[in-house]
Amino acid sequence: MKRLLPLFAALTALLIASPAGAYWEYGHQTIAEIAWANIKPVTRGRILALLRQQSLLGTPQCKAGTIDDAAVWADCIKGIKNPDGTQKYGDTNAWHFQDVNICQPFDLIEPCKGGNCVSAQIVRDAKLLKDRDTPTADRVRALVFLIHFVGDLHQPLHAGEKGDKGGNDVKADYGTYAPPRLNLHSIWDGYLAERAISTGPSLVRRYPTAERARIAAGDVVDWSRESWKVAHDATYATAIGGDPCGPTPAHVRLDNATIAKLVPTVRLEVKRGGLRLAKLLDQALG
Template sequence: MTCIRRVRPGFAVLATLLAASVAAPASAYWEYGHQTVARIAEANVRPKTRAAIRDLLRHSDLLGTPECKAGTIADASVWADCVKPLKDANGKSRFGYAYTWHFQDVNICHPFDLMVPCKDGNCVSAQITRDVALLKNRHAPEKDRVQALAFLIHFVGDLHQPLHAGEKEDKGGNDVKAVYGSYGPARLNLHSIWDGYLAERAITTGPSLVRRYPAAVRAKIAAGDVTDWSRESWQVAHDVTYGSVMADPCAPTPARVTLDEPTIEKLVPVARLEVERGGLRLAKLLDAALG
């Protein structure tokens, strides 16, 4: 299947598209969210790191995925989703092994713990750590380092979509039917709203998130490590993602939830901050690996 990058439509167009089709791609942050996280990172890494990223991505043809480009940091940010449907000559999935690397099923109603969700390294936070280590290893095959870079750029974005870090045994909100503002009845689900519609509105509300941030802001937002960021995103899933549509996030989820306009307006700053966090933390990791 050929991977085609969507051009982000305006919201009037989105409404038309939604009326025609309610299928949502199985990817966190869709293209626009991931590309924004990547571009924030690119604007905030050291010059040496930026040059190293571009040097590695010049060899993206080593990935053997002409259907899915990764020659720029923006393209690389969506590569991990684009390759999901690719098959080999025998019809076997080429990247099926990486399916569980995009998320971690940490129940928001249990104490935070990554041991079970990350068993054998099959979760997003474990893969982020693995990718950083691979990039630091200058003796690793160049193809492996290029792939690690593409995965890392994508997975840091995934970790900051709260429903990829915390859920209620509902497939990260995919099983939760939802009404989003005037887009109703419940044709969407909670996951697709946070992946796309809310993320796009948040990114396009206010000044551009893609800019060079002051050093003090970068240091504050990027403080901690992958486990800290996992716990934080998991907490956002509990307090905000589920908490905005249920009085008790751990009560049984209703058959349908509603995000009305006042709720959406309250969520925009939260969703905006998650994208910002993803970008500045990705910059920190890239500097550590390549700078």
């Protein structure tokens, strides 16, 4: 897979502005590739059969014929406009995240009201994908959404926040890189993910059975709570430099020592996302 940091810089202005902006390509595609390396052969074949039906999505400008393309399709469609300039798929924006306050008891009821949150959509898509009576077009759509949303759930600022649009309202510097519109969310979406994924041995590999079972244990609620806790314990704690529930400065800085400290945390989140996606795909298609 190509490293995409130069592309991230070009996309920053677009993605920083949106609270629904999701893991950039490198994060989503790495999670999808980890899953691909760990699913059953029969699951792989059935995924390929569905992706060959990508034309049923009705989005020729957003490809989904490969696992890498499918991983970012849900973000690509955000750029499709109606004739009047409005976002054609704007109703899907809220599906990429869940605003669970890290400083209150964990609860998905209000953030997921009406099914408009990432964990509810993961459950919905897995169910649609598994049901062989679901129309093929809906199964293809469920597949590409599922691949993407499991990635989103494992970006901690899509699972927990503190009234700041998942860190979008928190201006931030990344080491010595400090463009005017950079924020905490975009750092975790792109720059930190890029650094973590490309540090150390490749995360894309076949993992031992015991490790897969241990990491993929539990369900979407368990994974949501875990990612929410990472937002509390790692994302905000390091950004603030103390109590994550204390006042958040208008502008924070992640220095090089902090970035290095966060690399193992981000690598674990990406691995968790890949192996849990593999579990869901095998359950639905294997």
